[in-house]
Amino acid sequence: MTSPFIVDAHLDLSMNAMEWNRDLTQSVDSIRERESGMNDKPDRGNGTVAFPDMRRGKVGLCVATQIARYVDRNHFLPGWHSQEQAWAQTQGQLAWYKAMEARGEMRSIKNKSELEAHLSLWGVSVDPAAATGSTAGAKPGSTAGANPVATGEDRLPIGYVLSLEGADSIYDLSCLETAFAYGLRALGPAHYGPGVYAFGTDSIGPMGQKGRALLNEMERLGIILDATHLCDESFWEALEHFHGPVWASHHNVRALVPHNRQLSHEMIRALIHRGAVIGTAFDAWMLIPGWQRGISTPQSTGVSMHQHIADHIDAICQLAGNSLHSGIGSDLDGAFGTEQSPGDLDTIVDLQKLPDILSGRGYNQGDIDNILYKNWIRFLQKNLPE
Numbered sequence: 001m002t003s004p005f006i007v008d009a010h011l012d013l014s015m016n017a018m019e020w021n022r023d024l025t026q027s028v029d030s031i032r033e034r035e036s037g038m039n040d041k042p043d044r045g046n047g048t049v050a051f052p053d054m055r056r057g058k059v060g061l062c063v064a065t066q067i068a069r070y071v072d073r074n075h076f077l078p079g080w081h082s083q084e085q086a087w088a089q090t091q092g093q094l095a096w097y098k099a100m101e102a103r104g105e106m107r108s109i110k111n112k113s114e115l116e117a118h119l120s121l122w123g124v125s126v127d128p129a130a131a132t133g134s135t136a137g138a139k140p141g142s143t144a145g146a147n148p149v150a151t152g153e154d155r156l157p158i159g160y161v162l163s164l165e166g167a168d169s170i171y172d173l174s175c176l177e178t179a180f181a182y183g184l185r186a187l188g189p190a191h192y193g194p195g196v197y198a199f200g201t202d203s204i205g206p207m208g209q210k211g212r213a214l215l216n217e218m219e220r221l222g223i224i225l226d227a228t229h230l231c232d233e234s235f236w237e238a239l240e241h242f243h244g245p246v247w248a249s250h251h252n253v254r255a256l257v258p259h260n261r262q263l264s265h266e267m268i269r270a271l272i273h274r275g276a277v278i279g280t281a282f283d284a285w286m287l288i289p290g291w292q293r294g295i296s297t298p299q300s301t302g303v304s305m306h307q308h309i310a311d312h313i314d315a316i317c318q319l320a321g322n323s324l325h326s327g328i329g330s331d332l333d334g335a336f337g338t339e340q341s342p343g344d345l346d347t348i349v350d351l352q353k354l355p356d357i358l359s360g361r362g363y364n365q366g367d368i369d370n371i372l373y374k375n376w377i378r379f380l381q382k383n384l385p386e
């Protein structure tokens, strides 16, 4: 089986650069070595993502985040004490992305023509109209759509669509227009806990007045709504009040692992109805029930891509009745490393094990291509500005 191009719809690259102090131009091995002996964070020395490894794994396009939380005195999580400080943090993250562009390591994808130019650089072509997906689990065998990547990908820039995870840093709605101008194309209104504009994971509440005003402005500008991390109440309110494109960048299935961070079948159906793609996330606690942070290990639990990533992908495809709504949103190095990832993943290069894994589940080449890159690309071809 040829190695396909891969789109990963959720990587906190600048957070790793600016808060974990990781130089992502170096290899994963070299970053791990540099962190040996450090113990300020549980995932030190266990990172899985860096540019050379992304290139080796043909992860040539990603959705890359800015992230900064605002917390009032009662918030149960760490964060900035004012929204303006959170904004400044995201601007530092942006400065790093721009420096990576200047070095030729990354390339910002802000519109349809930049997307097509980037895909042709990697030797990838996706027909925006040809959205066909056999019923998931159909017999393997078809090789339609095989898309070998151009040679020399070890030097190609990695494309990124800029997304904001949690909107707290938008201290005034006019910031959103500023952000759109520098390339922001997707936004998740909340992260963990109550946010300024919406209630996120492990909290309960509506979008409310401020949240709806944010959604209106996103719709006016053409920013994609990322439904990931919205609590149920905010999720349903957001879907009702927002009429633009919606995706769930890194989000797993509640029926397999019960938790408010996960999508119920009703939510998955609503997202499919809106034409969303749902990215399967690789954080172990979202893959198997009963994960205990800092106690469970990939070895003690047997959490794997082979079994559990495939289960979450398959659940989405079975609900959709096709392979057109499932993608990868790994969240690798999203404050966890190999200590809390599938045991059969050492670095992001191992995403290339997915074609064989899915083939083993009865997915044909067309389905596999949809899941690994075509669904995200078609979504962007349709919804990025001209």
Ligand SMILES: [Zn+2]
Pocket: 165, 229, 250, 331, 334
């Ligand atoms: Zn997240």
